[in-house]
Amino acid sequence: MSVRVRFAPSPTGYLHIGGARTALFNWLYARHTGGQFVLRIEDTDEERNTPEAINVILEGLRWLGLDWDEGPASNDPTGDSVGERGPYYQSQRAEIYASRVAELQEKGLVYEDEGAIRFRMQREAVTIPDLICGEVVRELTDREQEQPDFVIVRSDGKPVFHLVNVVDDIEMGITHVIRGEDHLSNTAKHIALFRAFGVEPPAFAHIPLILNANGSKMSKRDEGASLDGWQQAGYIPSAVANYLSLLGWSPKDDSQVMPMAEIIERFDLPQINRANARFDLEKLQWMNYEHLRALPMEDYRARAIEAGVDFGSADDDYIGAALNTVKDKVKQIEDLPAFCSFYFTDDIAYDEAMAAKAFAPENKGAFARLRDVYAEVDAFAPEALEATLKALAEELEVKVRVLVMPARCACTGVKVGPSLYDLMAVLGRERVLARFDRALMEFD
Helix, strand or coil, X not given: CCCEEEXXXXXXXXXXXXXXXXXXXXXXXXXXXXXXXXXXXCXXXXXXXXXXXXXXXXXXXXXXXXXXXXXXXXXXXXXXXECCCXXXXXXXXHHHHHHHXXXXXXXXXXXXXXXXXXXXXXXXXXXXXXXXXXXXEECCCHHHHHCCCEEEEXXXXXXCHHHHHHHHHHHCCCCEEEEEHHHHHHHHHHHHHHHHCCCCCCEEEEECCEECCCCCECCCCCCCCEHXXXXXXXXXXXXXXXXXXXXXXCCCCCCCCCCHHHHHHHCCHHHECCCCEECCHHHHHHHHHHHHHCCCHHHHHHHHHHCXXXXXXXCHHXXXXXXXXXXXXXXXXXXXXXXXXXXXXXXXXXXXXXXXXXXXXXXXXXXXXXXXXXXXXCCCCHXXXXXXXXXXXXXXXXXXHHHHHHHHHHHHCCCCCXXXXXXXXXXXXXXXXXHHHHHHHHCC
């Protein structure tokens, strides 16, 4: 039996971290097993659903690198779709739901209640076999003891979540339902509906909740809750997907940084933890750093341009050398211009506080000597530049920083950046000396 899983978001806002992880886990399981990943849109809430919200979801999934084997091809419910079991927008499936309700009516399993239609629910506990949680016995709540039957069609004629969810899973041949643990309370009702239609329920796998660092359930207002926010902040999609995959799942050897191909190969439901996962922004930032520095130079260069770095007329070799000096420093792509823009312009703006200290009167003589020594050094390479600077500091009986600070300020204008000796080697002797000369004149 081929695995068929689905992600069925409701387009009522942005794509929440919990929804993104649910989509990812379903997609990973489909790709791991060679099955199909189905995307359908639960857009029956006409007042809250918007084309913009649909687009946010579709583009968010694409940004994460998730493709679907069946589902909508655009954010237009009347547009094209992929697959033979559509429509994939619930707003277009009213006739299917009506037919299924009629089937239940014929079986005597539903009845009208003040204009609504209720399903006759069993009166005893339901055992839910779950691939993650084990066997869960769902007892009737006090409220359900009084009225166990639940509404499947509202008095306004609109079907509710329980009905459409089950009907769509049946019609689309879903074999595994992988969803958040908060849906576990619904599962007894869904199992009853599956059996009422004469269909064996799919395998259920309820994944743990995502909590804040303080242990509270993560809400839409919390930092990091929106996938769109991560997109806007310049996070690398592969890093976000890698991080999300570890919110509740872990490979047997506890590996952390992994390419998607490896995650697909290793992902399986038995490795999903029962305990709730905790969102850790610092870990996400670290993961982003690791993925960013591992990017091929061509991709890194493209992201640098997106971040606002203007390479001007620099050649490919120079650009590659410059970017290589910052790869291990930059944690987020939005920080890249501050770390490397000085490579591609001679119009350096000096940090005033730094310049005041760097070019203090007592430092100028030593800095001028450094300029002369660098003009004569045989090899303008990092090792030689470092050794030369340290030897001069020893000769002048000054601390190394007396030479390092003005050299960095003259070359970059700022305190942070790549290794001083690496960046000077990339800039080259002529440009470094020109920047030294400018600084000596400007702060004379």
